[in-house]
Amino acid sequence: MSLDVRPVTPSEIADWMKAVRTGFLTPLAEKPGEEVVADRFGDSDLSRMQGVFDEGRCVATFRSFAQQLTVVGGATVTADAVTGVTVSPTHRRRGLLSRMMATDLAAAKERGEVVASLIAAEYPIYGRYGFGPAAWAAEWEISVDRAGLDPRRSGQPTGGGRVEMVDGADVRKSGPEVHAALAARQPGVVDRGERWWRTRTGVAPRAEHEMWSEPFYVVHRAADGEADGLLVYGVDEKWSDAKQPLNTASVRDMIALNPAAERALWHYLCSVDWITTVRSGYRAPDDLLPLLLPDPRAARMVTHADWLWLRMLDVPRALEARTYAVEASLVLDVRDTAGLAGGRFLLDASDSGARCTPTTRSADLALDVAELSTLYLGDESVRRLVDLGRVEELRPGAATTADALFRTGRRPWCPDVF
Numbered sequence: 001m002s003l004d005v006r007p008v009t010p011s012e013i014a015d016w017m018k019a020v021r022t023g024f025l026t027p028l029a030e031k032p033g034e035e036v037v038a039d040r041f042g043d044s045d046l047s048r049m050q051g052v053f054d055e056g057r058c059v060a061t062f063r064s065f066a067q068q069l070t071v072v073g074g075a076t077v078t079a080d081a082v083t084g085v086t087v088s089p090t091h092r093r094r095g096l097l098s099r100m101m102a103t104d105l106a107a108a109k110e111r112g113e114v115v116a117s118l119i120a121a122e123y124p125i126y127g128r129y130g131f132g133p134a135a136w137a138a139e140w141e142i143s144v145d146r147a148g149l150d151p152r153r154s155g156q157p158t159g160g161g162r163v164e165m166v167d168g169a170d171v172r173k174s175g176p177e178v179h180a181a182l183a184a185r186q187p188g189v190v191d192r193g194e195r196w197w198r199t200r201t202g203v204a205p206r207a208e209h210e211m212w213s214e215p216f217y218v219v220h221r222a223a224d225g226e227a228d229g230l231l232v233y234g235v236d237e238k239w240s241d242a243k244q245p246l247n248t249a250s251v252r253d254m255i256a257l258n259p260a261a262e263r264a265l266w267h268y269l270c271s272v273d274w275i276t277t278v279r280s281g282y283r284a285p286d287d288l289l290p291l292l293l294p295d296p297r298a299a300r301m302v303t304h305a306d307w308l309w310l311r312m313l314d315v316p317r318a319l320e321a322r323t324y325a326v327e328a329s330l331v332l333d334v335r336d337t338a339g340l341a342g343g344r345f346l347l348d349a350s351d352s353g354a355r356c357t358p359t360t361r362s363a364d365l366a367l368d369v370a371e372l373s374t375l376y377l378g379d380e381s382v383r384r385l386v387d388l389g390r391v392e393e394l395r396p397g398a399a400t401t402a403d404a405l406f407r408t409g410r411r412p413w414c415p416d417v418f
């Protein structure tokens with residue numbers, strides 16, 4: 001059987017989309033129509049959309065696109081964002097993913113992209129390609145009755161701010177600006193294009209089977225009237241037999257640019273009549289949420305898992321793009337069996353910025369590119385990786401220096417799935 005691994009042509013995109021849905025166990029009866037295909041992929045770079053064809057049938061899919069990723073300090077790097085990875089159950093474990101990944105990463109390296117990024121469906125898939133989990137996510141379920149909030153005050157922000165219910169059109173106007181302000185300060189954030197805002201506010205063309213339920217949209221405005229927080233949530237319809245409302249609010253999007261807006265939006269949501277349970281959506285594991293409640297035990301962590309995975313493609317540019325908490329130097333021996341990003345590098349971090357250059361000096365730490373990618377956004381401890389045998393400490397004290405350099409006071413957070 002000869003398998004054709006290649007970029008898709010425009011006329012194959014609908015088949016490719018159908019194959020993605022089969023791979024993700026949500027099959028489609030029909031191929032998506034022209035309008036949906038055009039809206040979804042009309043401006044996509046088809047050279048980055050791979051398919052595997054078996055006698056004309058699409059049996060595997062892989063796509064990447066250019067993404068801006070915020071790193072520590074607020075700068076962005078261009079990431080090769082990988083998505084839509086599927087291999088049909090009839091063609092699994094024959095190396096198709098490995099072939100598509102190798103093609104994509106080589107092209108990304110050639111284009112000069114700094115890292116590759118993805119949200120992994122399952123933990124064991126991507127480490128072998130040099131990816132490491134760089135930002136984790138947590139979700140809480142809040143039992144509103146237990147939270148201890150004063151229902152007379154919790155929907156009313158202090159400090160002159162106010163909470164406003166708005167509609168999808170308002171969110172399409174003010175959301176991108178609030179998100180851009182978040183992206184300028186929050187490591188782990190990825191950019192959202194115009195289409196992102198349209199689909200999340202219900203106005204993108206949709207195939208017939210695709211359901212949309214209108215959420216509630218809320219913004220927080222600071223005392224000067226500027227929007228500094230955004231909350232989008234859906235609510236189910238659940239009543240007890242005794243006619244008591246037992247509704248759950250599930251957060252679809254929640255961005256706050258400062259702790260006052262964050263407090264106001266969570267307190268607002270926990271004060272809506274009928275809502276007895278709030279699902280927070282995926283937040284950074286050190287999110288303020290539980291501690292914003294008088295009784296933090298009212299917030300039960302229901303998910304804590306790896307979320308954003310990164311794979312460095314250019315170590316010097318990646319390490320120079322971020323800032324460091326202290327002034328120090330470190331020599332890193334980076335192994336990369338794929339031959340894309342390995343080498344020995346001297347990282348020199350000072351107040352005026354970081355320099356990272358190839359060196360022949362003896363190394364302080366030796367590690368695989370996947371471990372360096374895991375450390376990149378400050379979410380993992382070097383000491384922990386040394387204890388696990390995944391980083392080699394070649395000079396005593398080097399792990400402590402590396403932790404002082406890489407770690408951050410707050411954890412990175414990627415609010416989006418892509």
Ligand SMILES: CC(=O)SCCNC(=O)CCNC(=O)[C@H](O)C(C)(C)COP(=O)(O)OP(=O)(O)OC[C@H]1O[C@@H](n2cnc3c(N)ncnc32)[C@H](O)[C@@H]1OP(=O)(O)O
Nearest residue numbers: 082083084085086087092093094095096097098118121124
């Ligand atoms: C960014 C995203 O889109 S995440 C979504 C990923 N997609 C899914 O999870 C959908 C369901 N799964 C699939 O479609 C496929 O199983 C895939 C895409 C995960 C793997 O595709 P395959 O073509 O089977 O992978 P391939 O044959 O190249 O495997 C390479 C190696 O990875 C291993 N591997 C692949 N998938 C998995 C997995 N889910 N768990 C553990 N190991 C795996 C293989 O065993 C193989 O190991 P080996 O080299 O030691 O023999």
